[in-house]
Amino acid sequence: MHAYRTHTCGQLRKQDVGQTVRLSGWVNRRRDHGGLIFIDLRDHYGITQCVIEPDGAAFPTVDSARSEWVLTLTGKVVARTADTVNKDLATGEVELRIETAAVQGQAQELPLPVFGDMDYPEETRLTYRFLDLRRERLHRNIMLRANIITSLRRRMIAQGFTEFQTPILTASSPEGARDFLVPSRRYPGEFYALPQAPQQFKQLIMVAGFDRYFQIAPCFRDEDGRADRSPGEFYQLDLEMSFVTQDDVFAAVEPVLAGVFEEFAAGKTVTKPPFVRIPFAEAMLKYGTDKPDLRNPIEICDVSEIFGRTDVEFKAFKNKTVRAIPAPGAAGQPRSFFDKLNEWARGEGAPGLGYVTFESDGGALVGKGPIAKFIPAPALADIAKAAGVKAGDALFFAADKTDRAANLAGMARTRIGRELNLIGDGEYKFCWIVDFPMYEWNEDEKKIDFSHNPFSMPQYDREKFLALDPADRDTILGLKAYQYDIVCNGYELSSGAIRNHDPDVMLKAFEIAGYARAETEEKFKGMLNAFRYGAPPHGGTAPGIDRIVMLLAGEENLREVTMFPMTQSAQDLLMNAPSPANPKQLKELHLRVVYPEK
Numbered sequence: 001m002h003a004y005r006t007h008t009c010g011q012l013r014k015q016d017v018g019q020t021v022r023l024s025g026w027v028n029r030r031r032d033h034g035g036l037i038f039i040d041l042r043d044h045y046g047i048t049q050c051v052i053e054p055d056g057a058a059f060p061t062v063d064s065a066r067s068e069w070v071l072t073l074t075g076k077v078v079a080r081t082a083d084t085v086n087k088d089l090a091t092g093e094v095e096l097r098i099e100t101a102a103v104q105g106q107a108q109e110l111p112l113p114v115f116g117d118m119d120y121p122e123e124t125r126l127t128y129r130f131l132d133l134r135r136e137r138l139h140r141n142i143m144l145r146a147n148i149i150t151s152l153r154r155r156m157i158a159q160g161f162t163e164f165q166t167p168i169l170t171a172s173s174p175e176g177a178r179d180f181l182v183p184s185r186r187y188p189g190e191f192y193a194l195p196q197a198p199q200q201f202k203q204l205i206m207v208a209g210f211d212r213y214f215q216i217a218p219c220f221r222d223e224d225g226r227a228d229r230s231p232g233e234f235y236q237l238d239l240e241m242s243f244v245t246q247d248d249v250f251a252a253v254e255p256v257l258a259g260v261f262e263e264f265a266a267g268k269t270v271t272k273p274p275f276v277r278i279p280f281a282e283a284m285l286k287y288g289t290d291k292p293d294l295r296n297p298i299e300i301c302d303v304s305e306i307f308g309r310t311d312v313e314f315k316a317f318k319n320k321t322v323r324a325i326p327a328p329g330a331a332g333q334p335r336s337f338f339d340k341l342n343e344w345a346r347g348e349g350a351p352g353l354g355y356v357t358f359e360s361d362g363g364a365l366v367g368k369g370p371i372a373k374f375i376p377a378p379a380l381a382d383i384a385k386a387a388g389v390k391a392g393d394a395l396f397f398a399a400d401k402t403d404r405a406a407n408l409a410g411m412a413r414t415r416i417g418r419e420l421n422l423i424g425d426g427e428y429k430f431c432w433i434v435d436f437p438m439y440e441w442n443e444d445e446k447k448i449d450f451s452h453n454p455f456s457m458p459q460y461d462r463e464k465f466l467a468l469d470p471a472d473r474d475t476i477l478g479l480k481a482y483q484y485d486i487v488c489n490g491y492e493l494s495s496g497a498i499r500n501h502d503p504d505v506m507l508k509a510f511e512i513a514g515y516a517r518a519e520t521e522e523k524f525k526g527m528l529n530a531f532r533y534g535a536p537p538h539g540g541t542a543p544g545i546d547r548i549v550m551l552l553a554g555e556e557n558l559r560e561v562t563m564f565p566m567t568q569s570a571q572d573l574l575m576n577a578p579s580p581a582n583p584k585q586l587k588e589l590h591l592r593v594v595y596p597e598k
Contacts, residue, residue: 001020001022002022003072004022004024004072004104005022005023005024005072006021006023007021007022007023008023008043008044008046009023009025009041009042009043009045009046009047009048009091010043010045010046010047010048010090010091011045011046011091012048012077012091012094012096013090013093013094014079014093016077016094017077017078017079017094018076018077019076019077020074020075020076020077020099021074021075021076021077021096022072022073022074023041023043023048023050023072023073023074023096024041024043024070024071024072024073024104025041025042025043025048025070025071026041026042026043026068026069026070026071026114026134027039027040027041027042027065027066027067027068027069027070028040028041028042028047028067028114028115029067029115030065030066030067035053035054036051036052036053036054037051037059037062037063038050038051039051039052039062039065039071039073039098041071041073041096042134044139046089046090046091047089047091048089048091048094048095048096049086049089049091049092049095049096050073050075050095050096050098051095051096051097051098052097052098052101056098056099057099057100058073058098058101061101061102061103062098062101064103065101065103066106066107067107067110067113067114067115068107068110068114068131068134069103069105069106069107070103070104070105070106070107071101071102071103071104072101072102072104073096073098073100073101074098074099074100074101075096075097075098075099075100076096076097076099077094077096077097078094078095078096078097079093079094080092080093080094080095110131111124111127111128111131112124112125112128112131112132114131114134114135117135117136117137120132122559122567122568123567123573126559126565126566126567126572126573126574127573127574128574129563129564129574130574133563137560138560141549141553141555141560141561142561142563144264144549144552144553144561145545145553145561145563147264148260148264148545148548148549148552149216149545151259151260151263151264152216152237152256152260152545153216155255155256155259155260156214156237156239156256159252159255159256160211160212161212161213161214161239162210162212162213162214163213163214163215163216164205164210164213164214164215165215166195166198166201166202166205166215166217167195167201168194168195168218169182169192169194170192170193170194170195170201171192171193172191172193173193173195173196173199173200173523173524177196177221177222177223178221178222178223179193179194179196179220179221179222180193180194180220180221180222180232181193181194182194183589183590183591184589185588185589185590188590189590194220195217195219195220196219196220196221197217197219197236197238197542198215198217198219198238199453199455200455200524200526200527202215202238202239202240202540203240203455203499203501203527203530203538204526204527204530205240206240206241206242206499206535206536206538207530207531207533207534207535207536210242211241211242211243212239212240212241212242212252213238213239213240213241213540214237214238214239214240215237215238215239216235216236216237216238216545217235217236217237217238217542218233218234218235219233219234219235219236220232220233221233221234222570224568224570225567225568225569225570226568227556227557227558228491228547228550228557228558229558230558230559230562230565230566231566231567231568231569231570232566232570234544234545234546234558235544235545235546236494236542236543236544236545237256237542237543237544237545237548238540238542239252239253239540239541239542240538240539240540241538241539242536242537242538243536243537243538244537244538244539245498245539246434246482246484246498246539248539249484249496249498249539249540249541250274250275250277250432250484251273251274253486253494253541253543254273254274254275254430255273257430257486257488257493257543257548258271258272258273258430260548260552261428261488261548261551261552264552265428265552266552267426268425268426268427268428269426269427269428270427270428270430271427271428271429271430271431275430275431275432275486276294276430276431276432277431277434278292278431278432278433278434279433279434279435280433280434280435280436280437280480281435283433284406284410285300285301285302285323285406286299286300286301287299287300287410287413288300288323288406288407288408288409288410288411288412288413289407289410289490290433290436290485290487290492291433291485291487291490291491291492292431292433292487292490293414293417293423293429293489293490294429294431295423295424295427295429296413296414296417296422296423297328297417297422298325298326298327298328298413298416298417299326299388300323300324300325300409300410300413301323301324301386301387301388302321302322302323302324303322303323303324303383303386303387303397304320304321304322306322306379306382306383306386307320307322307379307399309379311378311379312374312375312376312379313374314371314374314375316351316354316399317354317397317399320399320400320401320405321399321400321401321402321405321406322397322398322399322405323397323398323399323405323406323408323409324383324386324387324395324396324397324409325395325396325397325398325409325412325413325416326387326388326389326393326394326395327355327393327394327395327396327416327420328389328393328420328422329393329420330357330393330394330416330420331357331358331359331368331391331392331393331394332392333394337419338355338369338394341353341355341396341412341415341416341419342355344415345398345408345412348408348411350398350400350404350408353396353397353398353408353412354370354371354396354397354399355369355370355371355394355395355396355397356368356369356371356372356375356380356383356394356395356397357369357372357393357394357395358384358389358390358391358392358393358394358395359391359392360391365380365381365384365390365391366380367380367384369394371397383395396412396416398412414490428488428489428551429488429489430486430487430488431486431487432484432485432486432487433484433485433487434483434484435459435480435481435483436451436452436480436481436483436484436485437451437452437477437478437479437480437481438450438451438452438456438458438459438476438479438480438481438483438509439451439476439477439479439512439513440477441473441477447513447514448470448473448477448512448513448514449513449514450509450513452481452483452495452497453481453483453495453496453497454509454510454513455497455499455500455506456481456482456483456497456498456499456500457481457482457497457498457499457500457501457502457505458479458480458481458482458500458505458509459479459480459481459482460479460480462502462505465505465508465509466504466505468508468512470511470512476512481497482497482498482539483495483496483497484496484497484541486541486543488551489551491547491550491551492544492547493543493544493547493548494541494542494543494544495541495542496539496540496541496542497539497540497541498537498538498539499537499538499539499540501535501536501537501538502531502535503528503531503532506520506524506527506528506531507520507521507528546558546561546562549561580593581593
C-alpha cells in the first residue's frame with residue numbers, strides 16, 4: 001500500500017465499501033460524540049468523514065489531533081446509515097473506520113480558522129495566505145482561475161493563435177502608469193523596466209512575420225490598488241493579429257470570451273456574438289461612463305436645451321449641461337429615498353440631484369417635487385418625452401460642466417438602478433465601446449494628451465493627418481482613433497486598437513501630443529526602426545484575466561481570485577516585500593538610498 005494514500009479525500013463512493021484504503025489530508029473538523037471521534041479529513045479533492053471508537057488502537061493518536069494537523073489514516077470503507085448520509089459531500093454515503101493513524105504534521109493554534117467562511121481582516125488573511133488558501137471558497141476560486149486560463153488558451157489555439165513569451169526586463173515606456181524600475185548592476189545608473197504590457201513586443205512579433213500571437217501575460221504597473229485593480233501586477237490575455245481590420249479583431253475575440261463565459265457562467269445567460277457596439281460619445285451621453293453596465297435599463301438623456309429655453313425659470317440649470325436620469329416606478333417611493341440620493345450626490349462633491357416625480361391628472365402628465373414648480377407644463381412634457389418617462393416614474397437631474405454632469409449622471413444611474421433593484425444578477429452583458437477620441441485636453445498642463453493608447457491608428461486621411469497644425473486644437477480634439485474596449489457588466493475587461501504601423505504617422509501623432517521627434521525616435525527606436533523595414537497592418541487587444549475570473553466567481557474584489565495578492569497599499573505581507581536592500585546589494589548596484597524628509 002502507498003505510504004500516504006490509495007485514494008484522495010474526494011474519491012470514495014458506495015462501490016468502495018469493504019475496501020481497506022489509506023487517506024492523507026488536513027483535519028478540517030474534529031468532533032467528539034460521547035467517545036466516538038469523527039475526523040473530517042480534507043485534501044485538494046474533497047472531504048471524507050473518518051471515525052474511530054475508544055477501543056481502537058489508533059485512538060490516542062486521533063484523539064490528540066487538532067484542526068489543520070496533517071494525518072494519514074488507514075482503515076475500511078463502510079456505508080453510512082440512511083439517516084447519516086451527508087448529501088452535501090460527494091463522499092457523503094460512506095465513511096472510513098480508522099484502524100491506524102500517523103501524524104505527518106502538527107499545526108499551532110490557528111490565526112484564522114480554515115473551516116467555515118467567516119470574514120477576517122485583510123492583514124491577517126494576507127499574512128497567513130497559505131491558510132486562507134485552504135478555505136473552501138478561496139480554494140475553489142483559484143481552481144476556477146486555473147480552469148478559465150486553460151479554457152482561454154485552448155480557445156485561442158483553436159482560433160489559429162500561437163503562444164509566444166515576451167521579455168520581462170525591458171525599457172521604460174509611456175503606457176499611462178508608473179514603471180517598476182530594476183537597476184542594472186553592469187551598467188551603473190541605468191535601469192530596466194518591468195513591462196506595463198507587452199505592447200511594443202507584440203507589435204514587433206507582427207513585424208517579424210508571425211501572424212496571430214497570444215500570451216497569458218504578466219503586466220506590472222506602479223499604481224494604487226482598488227477592488228477591481230491589483231496594485232503592482234496583473235495578468236491579461238494579450239493578443240495581436242496581422243492584416244486585420246477592427247471587425248476582424250472583434251470576430252476573433254468575441255467567440256473566445258462568449259465561450260469562456262458560457263462554460264463557467266453557472267446558469268447565467270451570456271451575450272451572444274456579435275456584441276453590440278457603442279460609440280464612446282454615445283456611451284458618455286446615455287450611460288455617463290465608457291464602462292456601462294447594460295443590465296441596468298436606465299438611459300440618460302440630455303435636456304440642456306429645454307432648460308435653456310426662456311419659458312423655463314430654473315436659474316440653477318441655466319448655461320449648464322443638464323442630464324436627466326429616469327427612475328422607473330420611483331414616484332411612489334418615500335421622501336427618504338429622494339433625500340438619501342440627494343445626500344449621496346453631495347457626498348460626491350455635487351450640489352445635489354434635482355428631481356421631479358410624475359403623476360397622471362385626468363390623463364395629463366403632471367410633475368411634483370422641489371423644482372417642478374419652476375418648469376412650465378409644455379417644458380415638463382418635452383422633458384418627459386425626451387427621457388421616456390411616464391406617470392409613476394421619477395426623473396433626476398445632474399447639472400454642471402459637461403464632463404462633470406456626465407460623470408455624476410453615470411454614477412447616479414448606477415445607484416438608482418441598485419436602489420430600485422433594476423440590475424439583474426443572472427446575466428453577463430457584453431458590449432464594445434468604439435470610436436474613442438484620439439486626443440484629449442489636459443486642463444492642468446494646458447496641453448493636448450493622448451486619450452487612450454498612443455500606438456493607435458487615427459481615423460483620418462493619412463496626408464491630412466501629416467499636414468495637421470498642432471495649434472489646430474478643435475480639429476485635433478475631434479479626431480477619433482481605431483480604439484476599442486470590451487465591457488461586461490460595468491467592468492472594462494479589455495482595451496485594444498488597430499495599431500499605428502506607419503512611422504511617419506506615429507511621429508506626427510506623438511508630435512501633436514507634445515513629444516519632439518527626436519524624443520520619440522529615442523523612446524521607440526526599436527519599434528520605429530522595425531516599421532521602416534516593412535510593417536503589416538495589425539491590431540489586437542488584451543482582456544484582463546483577473547477581472548474575467550472575478551466576474552465569473554461572483555466576487556467584488558480581485559484579492560478573492562488571486563493566489564498571492566498584495567495589500568491595497570502594495571505590500572506583500574507573506575514574504576515581507578518590499579524590504580530594504582542590504583549594503584552589499586546597494587554597492588553592487590551602485591545605488592544610495594535617499595529617504596524623503598519627514
